[in-house]
Amino acid sequence: MDPNEIIARLQLLAEQFAGELQNQPTEQAIRDLQAAYLSKKGKLGELQQSLGKVEPAQRKVVGQAFNQAKQAIVQSVSEAIETLVKKAEDVYLNEYFDVTLPGRLPLRGTMHPISIAMYDIVDVFTSMGFDVAEGPEIETDEFNFAKLNFPDDHPARDMQDTLFIEEGKTLLRTHMSPVQIRSLLDRPLPVQVVAPGAVYRRDDDPTHSPMFFQIEGLLVDKGVHFGHLKGVLNTFIHQVFGADVQMRVRPSFFPFTEPSVEVDIQCIYCKGAGCRLCSQTGWIEILGAGMMDPNVLEGVGIDSEVYSGFAFGLGVDRVSMLRYEGISSIKLFYENDPRFLERFWR
């Protein structure tokens, strides 16, 4: 066969390929096209079979032409694919995308604002070396009152309106103090515990809930004095409310501590200038505290001449209300409206 004719047909096929390559929409179509020309049974392959009919002297020239044509096709295929990929990338980079749609939120739950405040407070005390104690919510009159130096028929009992299970015998604990007694009876000295938990009073109005949460703490050891109480409370206040928050104490009365104090912190909203929240005083009452009454220590078999201790108690609901603005009523805590709960996250 005339090698020139073969080369001419080869050129024609090359041109034909180049033309067809222009309109291929996908990479697959391009590769299919390449196969249609280059595979054994492809258009070039068929033509190549005529190579055998070429005179041996001229085969080399024709063979080279085939190789060049094939290389050119492979080259243009890879270029075409590259162009196509580039185009797709351009489209991807420039296409419209709505970034204002909401994020796909991973499912998350919430912790109750009272629990959050409770754990935050307890963490401060446990970091200082305090243990955590629990006790029954339905208590005996003895542990809730008698052992805490509330004599029978004493007006101090009027300070806490009690919900009884069996009058004079068992009741819903009115404070966390019975856990102090249980800790002193159950644990070896020195004792340093905080006791968080639910307490109950027979009160139900916009500012009182019949169930609420308290944390009480105590430290009984040799040589514990009132200055230590102030040191521990100061640390607690700085950790929970901020290092610049001042504290002050006012003498008060609790049957189980003597001397007793109420502790105020500088109002965290007005920084002491006076606002509605602090009734213009610049101070907010936050907890009650005092040195353990010797009667209480002696009542659990501790020699009050050798050991001394302090105790303090605070309302967790109140701390939570101070930390989160906008909790207008204590009742919100116990309604558990999802719209309320979802705001808080530990």
Add this chain to the structure above:
Amino acid sequence: MLASYKWLCELAGFSPSPKELEEKFTFSGLEVAGVVHRRAEFDNIVIARVVEKESHPDSKKLSLVKVDDGENIWPVVCGASNCPTAGGTVVLAKEGARFGDLVIAPRKVGGYESFGMLCSEEELNLGPESDGIIVLTDIDVPLGTPVVNALDLEDWIFELEVTPNRPDALCHRGLAREICLLYDKPFLPPVPVGAVVASQSVADVVTVEIESTAGCPRYAASIVENVTVKPSPLALRYRLHNLGIRPISNLVDMTNAILMEYGQPLHAFDLDKLSGSKIIVRQAKDGEIMTTLDEVERSFTSEDLLICDADKPVAVAGVMGGLESEVTDDTTRILIECAYFNPSSVRKTSKKLKLSSESSYRFERGVDPNHEPEVLAAANAMVCALSGGQALAGIVDCYKIPIAPVEVMFRPSRYSRMMGHSVPSSEMERILEGLGAKVTPAGENFNVTIPTHRPDMEREIDLIEEVARLTGMNQIEAKLPRIQCHIPQRDNFESIKKAKEVLSALGLMESITYAFVPLTMLQTLGCANEVIAVANPLNAQRATMRTTLLAGLLENLKRTRSRYMDSFAQFEVARTYHPTSETLPCEMVRVSVVLDGYAKQWVSEPERRYDFFDAKGIASQFCQAMAGSAPEFRVPENTAMMHPGRCLSVFLAGREIGILGEIHPGILKELKLPAGAVAFELMLNSLCAQKQIAAAVPLSEFPPMSRDVAVVADEQQDVGPVLEAFSVAGGDLVTGVQLFDVYRGKHVAKGKKSLAFSVQYRSFEKTLTDKEVDMVHQKAVSAICDQFSMQLR
């Protein structure tokens, strides 16, 4: 306790600044809840004289008067029936005077110009008298003098929060003593004198007999004759009114004034109504009856202490007098009781009768048992001054076993150890003496004789407290204590905290509900067999201690739905309460979850409602996280609370720890909730008891292979066992089996369902070939088809 600043100054003998006093009170333990300054309200109100009075032509009630305020003559229309004629001295509110929201301005009343208002006691808030205007006699000030000066009305009323340990602060003398101490001045209160004394002595007229010395250690009395009962002078009425006590008559006002000054409750009997010239203090007989001053007939028991005359009870000791022997307008002879009753006895009776009075309030807290003669002298002087009577000589005083002052050793060194702070001995001595104590040095220490007006002080620690509060506790330096390193003990605290953290991480909201629930709710849930009731509940909704947390969570669900929300996923970790034979009930910490309504979705995802498998999945994850191993679910025998076909018992390490399921539709219907809510409730302690430590597993480096298969099974075939059997049949190579489709319909016979599984195979030793996997897979498939009578599809 309300206190008059003016009165306190009279007794203290000097006048500190009210503002500073407020601060000093607060920081020495008498919290000032509020101070009312009585002055600005009297602006533009002056003394005036009526110069002309005519009656209104059309109105019988109104008078047309002209009043002289020293500068002008003003026409005023007055509606009071006691409006005086020319010459009468009245109180005129001029233009600009304020009465609440009302501001006085010239206006027409009944057609006539009125330039002001003639004021009544009530309008000026001087007392309760609203019948008629104030007409002043015995007053000698220039017309136009502001009423606040003319009547000496300026005062600061302190509202003090007196703690139960401070009975001494429940009267003005006690507070004045405190003020003198706070300002380092001697306390030298005026001694009342001036009783007109008759020749006859009290002991000649009346005898006192105490049968119950335990209830009444001391009973003293005086007698005043020829009294005239009438209203007290305005100054006394104003003083009592400011202290929240209603002025009644000179005799009653006297007892209240003495109460407020000395803290000693008195009772005035009409002596002519006491029969037999005898006072007997004794326990009541069971069922004995008397009508008290408030006109309530009351019945007594032998625990109650009564004051009786020769025939009958005439007062409930320390609580309230009897109606029959009450002082009335016709009374001419009174017996004034001044006694010391046992605090606990008064409290018992007062609580039992649900009758609390100013008197019982003070007796409960303890009055001074040793000031009776002094108080009676003051009372006699006051009655004579107010009513024109004559006191009989002396008093009767039955006080067989005197209550001696307590003596205590006070160690300044102990003070320093307790407070971490030192106070000079001389300062401690000053404070203790200022409280009324007698202080005798004894080496480094003091012997302190505690005055009987401080019954709360009986131990050294009480004296330490007094020194601390009066020295100022803010100056004591804060120090951190040394805490000894020790074995930590945290009870259940950590596991409860972890349960809350895990469940909130799993997408649920923590709820805290009341521990008391309505009994009906527990009955509806079938959990009311053994319950603990609150003896004095606030209401029926809060009367029974919960036995399941689902009670509270379902109430939350109801509330949530009533507020138009249809997605609910809450949990609670709290206690339930169960009766036992012991004194204290059993309290169990439970973890409960309730899911209902729509699961939260992204905008374009299909809506999905929470169902049984959400509860099951969360329970599995929760147990994994808490106990380190997956729970086992078994079909329970008894499921009153749950849908009988959609319920499981949860087991961990072979021990039942709770239940899970769709809440019984009957229960939801009773609660007016739609069917479909799912829940579980687990016992936290049982759960944590099974705790296992997580362990890592070896990881294969070789590629996985996957095979799908569809089988046809009976409609009633449970899939759970099939999934488990697959793992067994496939041997070690199986790493996972999932059900990815359940199909019923075309090409599947009726009563059958097609189940499509995807099974993953992977070796730890090599890359598996298709052939190897096919062999294992076919063997496994045929094995489970045989086991569960299923056919390949």
